[in-house]
Amino acid sequence: MAKNTLYNKVWDAHAVATLPTGQTQLFVGLHMVHEVTSPQAFDMLRERGLKVAYPERTFATMDHIVPTKSQARPFVDPQAELMMQAIERNTAEFGVNFFNFETGKQGVVHIIGPELGLTQPGMTIACGDSHTSTHGAFGTLAFGIGTSQVRDVLATQCLAMDPMKVRRIEVNGKLGPGVTPKDVILYIINRLGVKGGIGFAYEYAGDVFDDMSMEGRMTVCNMSIEGGARAGYVNPDQKTFNYLKGREYSPKGADWDKAVQAWSQLASGPDAEYDEIVRYDAGDIQPxxxxxxxxxxxxxxxxxxxxxxxxxxxxxxxxxxxxxxxxxxxxxxxxxxxxxxxxxxxxxxxxxxxxxxxxxxxxxxxxxxxxxxxxxxxxxxxxxxxxxxxxxxxxxxxxxxxxxxxxxxxxxxxxxxxxxxxxxxxxxxxxxxxxxxxxxxxxxxxxxxxxxxxxxxxxxxxxxxxxxxxxxxxx
Amino acid sequence: MSKVTQITAKAVPVRGDDIDTDRIIPARYLKEITFSKMGDYPFYDERFDEEGGQKDHPFNKPEHQGAGVLLANSNFGCGSSREHAPQSLVRWGIKAVVAESYAEIFAGNCIMLGTPAVVASSDDVAALQDLAANKPEVEFTVDLEAMEVRAGDLTVKVSMPETRRKALLEGTWDSTALLLANRDKVRDTAKKLPYMGWAVV
Missing domain, CATH: 3.30.499.10 (Aconitase, domain 3)
Incomplete structure (x- = not known):
């Protein structure tokens, strides 16, 4: 069992209770919603007469079915149009924040969370999409969930979860010219295999990730799931805080200083223990x-x-x-x-x-x-x-x-x-x-x-x- | 919510590692806003050619119609989080899955539907798959109390996380009610989280 890692700190802070099954009831700090995996979840709420428990922590957009050539409504594809109408109806009826075209903030959920400052270190983040691991770039515990779990988060802001193991993946040295974060994560998946990460959260650490931009860290964390790891993260640092400063949903004023202070405590410490550690040399990575x-x-x-x-x-x-x-x-x-x-x-x-x-x-x-x-x-x-x-x-x-x-x-x-x-x-x-x-x-x-x-x-x-x-x- | 203790049904083997959720259900079928028709789609592109003609796939074989136990290999259900994947299998008739390993999100989605996804060793899965292929009429029993699968002369040990097993055995796999019961504790936990109170404007 890992100890004193960022994963442990975030997990412990969000653990509400132990359920009768032995699972942990985990509070979800940010719930991102998109059009494809949510309509059935909203229907389940209706069937059970439930409301969205924390609408202020729930943010929806549309991305998967959106045509990219012409976004004029109604969409040419009648199924896509129906799906759009469903998310419009559901977000309006349940009082959920919705970034549609008119707001100028629509986009892929995992792009807009960070760019709006919704994604913040130390949060648990869930979304009905496997690439939710992207948000781990900010030192969050972020993972994809299925539609019935989307229902749970909507209704309770919580999930029934089993703990994860933590594998620290260190890549030290300097990447050669033309070698990008995408190459780093493809290399890691090649080495550890597409099922190597089952049951694990990946902690990316070492020179390469210290030197990497926030965008690059997002690319790496995004593909954690391709290696079988439901979550991946980078410990937050000054670069993380700089990225977030001044963004729309970032803390403001005196709260900003409090936030930076809290975020500075999150990184895995020198006393951290891992279930596994693997090390790679940046010089071995090619495009x-x-x-x-x-x-x-x-x-x-x-x-x-x-x-x-x-x-x-x-x-x-x-x-x-x-x-x-x-x-x-x-x-x-x-x-x-x-x-x-x-x-x-x-x-x-x-x-x-x-x-x-x-x-x-x-x-x-x-x-x-x-x-x-x-x-x-x-x-x-x-x-x-x-x-x-x-x-x-x-x-x-x-x-x-x-x-x-x-x-x-x-x-x-x-x-x-x-x-x-x-x-x-x-x-x-x-x-x-x-x-x-x-x-x-x-x-x-x-x-x-x-x-x-x-x-x-x-x-x-x-x-x-x-x-x-x-x-x-x-x- | 019903207790799930054991499942007895014919079995269908689907061989191969790393069978991803795009193969289980192509993304174009995710455009429907309900799960009601998902049972028409499992393994669609592997079962049907572009004109709708049937291809050679275990789910198409007459002898596997009515099967309720799916026998798969390692990292089954990798890729996307789409619950449409287990929904399509369950609505086709699958009531339990036996595999060498699962992608984590897929296994979690199965439990949310009350569908056991149990793990057996590579050799045992191969033996079960051979049996189902050679004698498709044999009934398989997935027993969550004994944690074994019995079929013909075979009895193999299986495993699954104890928490999930308990949820199935006690009929508490639909977690919403359990989570709602702790409303007050949720509020207490939320109150202690620093970011809940930060001003964003």
Whole structure:
């Protein structure tokens, strides 16, 4: 059992009672809600005659089904329109805060929580979405829940939970040029496996995370779940506090000082004990690309794709065989031999302003070399929120993307999960800055996904094939 | 709320590690605002081609129709938190899952529906899957009191977190009522949390 970690401190502060089952009743400090996993939960409240217990701690938006080309109402897809009407009705009836288009604050739940200052160190945060782990970047205990649990949080602001183990993942040293937070987390998942994190919260620590921006920490924590860890976090520091200062829902005035004082006590101390500790060297991490059907099936950009029989575990071997079959790829091929049809920059993993800046920088270099989006490639950029979009346009990033032939869209989840018109067709292959390369994930049952950093997606868009962003910049 | 002590039904093996929730239910079926039709969709893209023709999948086989025990391998239900995944399985007819391991959110969602998700060793799961494939008429019993699965000549030990087992055995798996009972304690806990009182404007 871990002791004196941030996880323990946050858990203990939010433990209400021990339930008759032996589970802990855990108070939820922030409940984020979106349109897809909530309508049934609100219906359950109606059936049971229950109200939302803490509407002031409940914040809804819409992201998954939102079309990114035209957001005019009614939506073209009647199911999406019905779903929109449901969240409008539910938030109005139950008095829940709702960030719709009109507020200018709509966006992917895991982008808007932090950017509005709702996500604060020391909180427990739940949302009916597995990428809730994103919020752990602020030193929170944040995790995804199912719809019946959404009902519980709405009705009681609590969850029945079993404790987690804590694995500290230290990455020390300095990342090489062109190596991004996305590469760090893909590397970690590759090393620990997609089920390595089951039962654990991941604590990311060491030089690499100390040096990393808040945006980068969010990218890393976001994909904890892809490694099987329901939650992941970084201990809060001055960078965390600086990010939050002055945001809409951040504490103000005298409360700000109190908050910083409280937040400063949260980090795992020198006396912390962990269930496990693993250590990696930043120098071993290269730009990463996935080649398979789970986020652990990845290689460094210059490594050949592995033979299935190189995996010790028979399950991993079978997964690799299925992956090659689905991806129509051969072992031994190098990622930079892979041509792409679609390039997608966005998602709760990499749809923040810093991601768009980094990708635009690569695109700009391409433009200077006389390049534009490669012929036959559909490339598009989907900001994670309306505020990210606005900021990017103020910085002129949209013009760089548009000049190179990218499409510039409205905010939403888009092709990360394709519950909206943004979908692969047939067996198209995408370079994607999102988080999952599961079979059918991007909307076509035979579609293929290569996960990589937004910089790598930008480079791939302009060459038409997977490209080492470090060489692209140097060319 | 009903007590869940044991389940007896035919079994259906779905082999392979890391079967994610997108494979269990493709995201396009999450656009419905109720769970009522989810039983039509489990493993949809693996069961049907683009014209709606049936593909070779255990859920399509005539001999597995009416099965109530799903036999899966490791990290079953990984990926998204969509409760639509267990909802689709349960509404298709699954009443218990036996697997080598589960993604944490998926296992939690199963318990919220009163559906046991128990763990057996890799060898035992393989033996159970072989039995269900070769003799689909055999009834499997998932016994939460003895914590074993019995089928034909096989008896294998299974496990699950004790808290969840207790919730099923005592019929307290629908946690809302338990959580509501502690309303006063919730208020006390909330009062002590520093951020509850901070001014945001």
């Amino acid at each position: 990463m690309v996935t080649w398979g059907i789970n986020p652990g099936q990845s290689v460094g950009i210059h490594q050949p794709l592995p033979a299935p029989d190189s995996f010790e575990d028979s399950g991993d071997r079978q997964s690799a065989e299925l992956a090659y079959q689905h991806m129509k790829l051969q072992p031994g091929v190098r990622p930079d031999e892979l041509k792409i049809d679609v390039a997608f920059i966005g998602s709760c993993t990499n749809g923040r302003i810093e991601d768009l800046r980094a990708a635009a920088q690569v695109v700009k270099q391409g433009i200077e070399q006389g390049k534009r989006v490669a012929q036959g490639v559909m490339a598009f950029v989907v900001p994670g929120s309306m505020q990210v979009r606005k900021q990017a346009m103020e910085e002129g990033l949209d013009r760089i993307f548009l000049q190179a032939g990218f499409e510039w869209r409205g905010a939403g989840c888009s092709m990360c999960l394709a519950m909206n018109p943004d979908q692969l067709k047939g067996d198209q292959i995408s370079a994607s800055s999102s988080n999952r390369n599961f079979i059918g994930r991007q909307g076509s049952p035979s579609g293929r996904t290569l996960l990589m950093s937004p910089e790598m997606v930008a480079a791939a868009a302009m060459t038409g094939r997977v490209t080492d962003v470090r060489k692209f910049s140097a060319a």
